[in-house]
Amino acid sequence: xxxxxxxxxxxxxxxxxxxxxxxxxxxxxxxxxxxxxxxxxxxxxxxxxxxxxxxxxxxxxxxxxxxxxxxxxxxxxxxxxxxxxxxxxxxxxxxxxxxxxxxxxxxxxxxxxxxxxxxxxxxxxxxxxxxxxxxxxxxxxxxxxxxxxxxxxxxxxxxxxxxxxxxxxxxxxxxxxxxxxxxxxxxxxxxxxxxxxxxxxxxxxxxxxxxxxxxxxxxxxxxxxxxxxxxxxxxxxxxxxxxxxxxxxxxxxxxxxxxxxxxxxxxxxxxxxxxxxxxxxxxxxxxxxxxxxxxxxxxxxxxxxxxxxxxxxxxxxxxxxxx
Amino acid sequence: xxxxxxxxxxxxxxxxxxxxxxxxxxxxxxxxxxxxxxxxxxxxxxxxxxxxxxxxxxxxxxxxxxxxxxxxxxxxxxxxxxxxxxxxxxxxxxxxxxxxxxxxxxxxxxxxxxxxxxxxxxxxxxxxxxxxxxxxxxxxxxxxxxxxxxxxxxxxxxxxxxxxxxxxxxxxxxxxxxxxxxxxxxxxxxxxxxxxxxxxxxxxxxxxxxxxxxxxxxxxxxxxxxxxxxxxxxxxxxxxxxxxxxxxxxxxxxxxxxxxxxxxxxxxxxxxxxxxxxxxxxxxxxxxxxxxxxxxxxxxxxxxxxxxxxxxxxxxxxxxxxx
Numbered sequence: 001x002x003x004x005x006x007x008x009x010x011x012x013x014x015x016x017x018x019x020x021x022x023x024x025x026x027x028x029x030x031x032x033x034x035x036x037x038x039x040x041x042x043x044x045x046x047x048x049x050x051x052x053x054x055x056x057x058x059x060x061x062x063x064x065x066x067x068x069x070x071x072x073x074x075x076x077x078x079x080x081x082x083x084x085x086x087x088x089x090x091x092x093x094x095x096x097x098x099x100x101x102x103x104x105x106x107x108x109x110x111x112x113x114x115x116x117x118x119x120x121x122x123x124x125x126x127x128x129x130x131x132x133x134x135x136x137x138x139x140x141x142x143x144x145x146x147x148x149x150x151x152x153x154x155x156x157x158x159x160x161x162x163x164x165x166x167x168x169x170x171x172x173x174x175x176x177x178x179x180x181x182x183x184x185x186x187x188x189x190x191x192x193x194x195x196x197x198x199x200x201x202x203x204x205x206x207x208x209x210x211x212x213x214x215x216x217x218x219x220x221x222x223x224x225x226x227x228x229x230x231x232x233x234x235x236x237x238x239x240x241x242x243x244x245x246x247x248x249x250x251x252x253x254x255x256x257x258x259x260x261x262x263x264x265x266x267x268x269x270x271x272x273x274x275x276x277x278x279x280x281x282x283x284x285x286x287x288x289x290x291x292x293x294x295x296x297x298x299x300x301x302x303x304x305x306x307x308x309x310x311x312x313x314x315x316x317x318x319x320x321x322x323x
Numbered sequence: 324x325x326x327x328x329x330x331x332x333x334x335x336x337x338x339x340x341x342x343x344x345x346x347x348x349x350x351x352x353x354x355x356x357x358x359x360x361x362x363x364x365x366x367x368x369x370x371x372x373x374x375x376x377x378x379x380x381x382x383x384x385x386x387x388x389x390x391x392x393x394x395x396x397x398x399x400x401x402x403x404x405x406x407x408x409x410x411x412x413x414x415x416x417x418x419x420x421x422x423x424x425x426x427x428x429x430x431x432x433x434x435x436x437x438x439x440x441x442x443x444x445x446x447x448x449x450x451x452x453x454x455x456x457x458x459x460x461x462x463x464x465x466x467x468x469x470x471x472x473x474x475x476x477x478x479x480x481x482x483x484x485x486x487x488x489x490x491x492x493x494x495x496x497x498x499x500x501x502x503x504x505x506x507x508x509x510x511x512x513x514x515x516x517x518x519x520x521x522x523x524x525x526x527x528x529x530x531x532x533x534x535x536x537x538x539x540x541x542x543x544x545x546x547x548x549x550x551x552x553x554x555x556x557x558x559x560x561x562x563x564x565x566x567x568x569x570x571x572x573x574x575x576x577x578x579x580x581x582x583x584x585x586x587x588x589x590x591x592x593x594x595x596x597x598x599x600x601x602x603x604x605x606x607x608x609x610x611x612x613x614x615x616x617x618x619x620x621x622x623x624x625x626x627x628x629x630x631x632x633x634x635x636x637x638x639x640x641x642x643x644x645x646x
Contacts, residue, residue: 144577152579153453153579156579158469158579161577165572250573253486255474255476256475256476258477284500289480
């Protein structure tokens, strides 16, 4: 009998689900917008439907487990999503709920940590012991593999790379602090910085690009304008990339990893971002720690989350086998 | 037969050696100033003499191993001190040399990492899985235990906490970078900041305390003057402690540890330092990550280094037993 795992990437805007074989290959996939406004029961129903969708035509006996990943803190032991502001969820025992529904073990993980796991097991980090996955998107998150293990910390809250303070004089962060990496280098922060400058009357091609509506300025528009040489966009992007480089350099000094993976929407800026990060990293680390270091995009691309979720299920299955 | 290990803490100013039992209790100790100027052979002879001193009256058969710790990078596999600027040493195969001399296995470790190990095995971190040891002295170093293992990274260079950049506009660091934690919060940095201000004509009780010779201003004098309310000293110390707090907060966000240990000469400032660090940490971390966190002084006090070195030898003995 063929054996599979299911991975569910539960976000505030979309639910993405895959059926994966034990080598991390996607057999079938489903994706639907999260109807968070309709309430918890409705979202749970959406998750059930999405899981049923990817299971169609497969013998349920062959499903070894389900992995669910979501942003923010999860209690892996108890299978509880502790806090998912985008869903308006607090302390939802989703592990137990899914387990009851499908009569299959369900394991939980933070989404960035799961993406790191996915890349470690099936992607760019295969056979390595020390790697860091950074997702630069609306926020900045991280997953860390060190000593050949996932770093969870005392209660699963490790890896909050986005809330490392890199500039004490920096802008306020959603978390209430000031100068967090996320407040400077995330997509949201890049768009906000450009909006502030345009709003203050500075000239930029972003004014036309946003149809004279600063609210429409996104990180992607800033990257486009920067690529065309718009000075304001170039300055905004360089500032964000500089501090991203400082954050990466700090992680290198602390972890001495073999590999850094930078994913998430903002990483799609590509070469200018990776070149800029490298330049700052080279100037802010000891030479021997970056000699053989690689900084790459995720090998699993946009599937890091779902394949990571499937990897969580596979790892949970393996751990049960050992227990 | 009683069984012992030997720990050697090899520094630029002193060689400190202990004979320890397997519970980390010091049986005998030796301490002598390092004669680095006399060259490698002379320092090696000093180490031999120091080891012989603590072994006096003990059956050599009962010595399970020797652990040597030094600042800077070591190659644990090859038993080589890669770079010890204070000693003027580069690539000295001290492991093999000591092993030949005493016919006993010799293991190497970075000194801050060994201090973390010592506290983990025999001190404030007993029975924990996630703790960070920070030494704030002339420099700032760190040793990290996560997932119940020492964090070494790809080639043993992990834990360079002092070279985390916390202020991109900060003062230059000895490492060539700018705004490293070490360049702001180390003893050397505290003294330098006070000297700069006094040298620029600012009034302070430090002028009298240093007999009008700014070169005599030390971090300890600054702490004394601050305790007496000298405004310049208070400002210098608060700045250093603020950034130390930022560094600690960043480590908490990244590692979610159970315990932070702050040792080294500067930690002897005591309550003002620990209170100041806590204040910054509380303001710069997620509440749940600091709820049950402790920030403490080393339980092994000034013996963290030597007992840590003995713990390195004990761990090496245990690892050989398993192999």
